[in-house]
Every structure is written in structure tokens, then in C-alpha cells.
Amino acid sequence: MDTNPVIEMLGRRLRLAVIGGGPGSFIGSMHRTAARIDDRYELVAGVLSSDPGRSIAAARAIGIDADRAYGGAFELLDTEAQRTDGADVVAIMTPNDSHHAYAIGALDRGFDVIIDKPLTNTLGEALEVLARVEVTGLVLALTHNYTGYPMVRQARAMVEDGQLGEIRLVQVEYVQGGKADENDPDPDGEVPWRYDPVKGGPSLVMGDIGTHAHNLVRFVTGLEVSEVAADIGHIVPNRLVDDYAGAMLRFDNGARGSFWVTQAAAGVENDLRIRVSGTKGSLEWMQEDPTRLIFKPLCGPAQIRTQNGPGTLPLSARSTRIVAGHPEGFHEGFANIYSDAAEAIAARRAGVAVDPLASHFPQAIDGVLGVALVEAAIASSANDGAWTSALLKPGE
Secondary structure, X not given: OOOOXXXXXXXXXXXXXXXXXXXXXXXXXXXXXXXXXXXXXXEEEEEOOOOHHHHHHHHHHOOOOHHHEOOOHHHHHHHHHHOOOOOOEEEEEOOHHHHHHHHHHHHHOOOEEEEOOOOOOOHHHHHHHHHHHHHHOOOEEEOXXXXXXXXXXXXXXXXXXXXXXXXXXXXXXEEEOOOOOOOOOOOOOOOOHHHOHHHHOOOHHHHHHHHHHXXXXXXXXXXXXXXXXXXXXXXXXXXXXXXXXXXXXEEOOOOEEEEEEEOXXXXXXXXXXXXXXXXXXXXXXXXXXXXXEEEEEOOOOOEEEEOOOOOOOHHHHOOOOOOOOOOOOHHHHHHHHHHHHHHHHHHHHHOOOOOHHHOOOOOHHHHHHHHHHHHHHHHHHHXXXXXXXXXXXXXX
């Protein structure tokens, strides 16, 4: 990424406002860092807490001017929409139950949107956001950041190039251990928002990491999950929220798959992995070893693909910033989503065609299908694992 197409198209960086991600937030600093890595945004305004006083103080602490450090989200949206130098893009990183209102509010005021996953807590709300994106023509980027990893993009490009042949089998798992302690089945005292089904959504594990696993499958394979047979619940005794989900998958091309996610595997850190098998070979990728993609052809020895190594395809090559043999990971993957979204936003504002290679970031429809998968899996589990459609119904 040696050039800055945003500045080439607009003559300036995109002006970014943030809602959420204040003091103590891991994801807030991640968003702000990702926005700056490729120098395509400048942070101009923010709401960083639901408490107005804390919000203003936190915004000032990260360098936002006093007159653009706001006490509330809609105050920011209304004021920035009226400024001649107002924000172009609004990044939303708040509890899940506010995603719908803030996304709709931003789109209605003419802002492009970058938003954390899941898109919303319900399918109905997600469909409303998608409809607003389609009506306004604005860009909405969803930060499923693992799709920004160069080797994940290499996997997608190899599938699109036909190197795996017809996809027949898919296995995906996302395994964490942060909620494995049986002596602490649920938080004491005030419940964090993720543990509140009104704020965090109907299934903690599915909304938190299940949507990542589902999005990774769709991104790499290009397939849609047509049906799911799921078992969702908790494996830690006396826990009230879901910490486990397992499912069998059927895809729209007839392929079969397996899916399991948990946050209760003792000692495991952040083990997201996928295996895709086609008629010509298989691909394997693991998030904890992100710079290696293993390709196992039907006839021939296994091959290891690396960033900028032999066989690198253009979609992967544009997603890495350093020379071969140097690791990139979580921050850079997140930044690729921000940078691709910036190109799409700048192209829309400049009235020019966007580079097709910048069009692979997750968008509103990806968020809708993620929420649809969550609802289908919950319904299947409640019906003793019966096969349940995960596709949108006609008219949705």
C-alpha cells in the first residue's frame, strides 16, 4: 500500500467521527489505530462514553478539539451533519443493542458507516439497516477483521481462481478459553453488557464469535449456509449465558460443513481456524499462525503459502505492507477493512469507480446474513437440532 488513493480522489483524508470505544475499551483503540495505519482518515469528532462528562473528557484526552468532543451520539450526528467541515464517516463501536439506532441515524444524516459486529441483535433490525444502505447508496463496512488478513484473502482468491475445484467440505471453529473458569460462572455485581441478552443479543457465544466464524466461511468459500442443525448452550455449570455452540451445515452448492465455537475451552487463547476441501485440494488457515496458509492439492505434496511468497495473488498482495518473512496480524487485518472501506467511500464521493480489489470488505448484507445464521441456529437448537433454513425468505 504505497499510494493513498483517498487523497488522490478527494485531495484530503476522510474525516472520521467515533461513537463508543472509550477508556478501557480494547476495541476502541483498535478502531482508531486501524483508521490511521494507512493514513486515509483523520479523527475529528467523538462520543466515547454514555456518560456525557466522561465522554467529553475522554475525547479531549485523545486529541479531539473541545468543540467536537460530544456528550451524546445524536448530538454528534446532528452537529457534524451541519458543519461545512463535518465528519464524512462515523465509526460505531457501542453495545450491540445501540447499533441499529446509531447506524440508521448516521445513514439518514448522510454519513458513511463503519460498525462493529454483529450488525444488530435481531434480523428485523439488520434488514432495516440494509434497506437504508440500499436507499441512500452510502457505504457500510462491518469490522469482521479476520477477512482482512492477507492469507485469508489469499485463500479466497485461490478459491475464486478455481485452484480448489468445486467446494465439498468446510470445517470452521473458533475456540477461546476466557470463560472457562467454573468458579466464576457469571460476573459478580453489575453485569457487563455482553452478558445482558437485551444489550448483547440472544446468544453471547454466537454474537461474539460465532458471527466471526460464519463470516470467515462465507468470505473464503463464496458459499451461503442454506441450513443449520445446531446445539447451543453452556458447558460451565450454573452459567446463564451461552458459552458453546456446535452445528452441522449444509451449503447452497450441496457442500457439507461443521461449525463449533466456544469461550469455555480451558487454556485456549484465540484459536480461529478453517479448512476448506474441494475436488482439487484443501486449504487450511489458523489465526494463531496467521502468515501461513497450507494448500494440499489432490495430487502432489502440501504447499505452504506465505505473505508475498510464491503464488501470492493480487487480493492478498495488496493487503500486506511489509516484505516477505515479516509477520502481520490483528492490527493490520483490521486496518485492511478500514482502508478498503476508505477507498469505496472516497470513490463514491468522487463519483468514480472503486478498485474491485478494494470491494471485499464485509458490508451490510454480510451483517444481515450473520444475524440470520444466529437466529436459525438458536431456533434449531430449541427444536432438538432440527435442520433449519439459514437463508433469507423471499421479500426479506
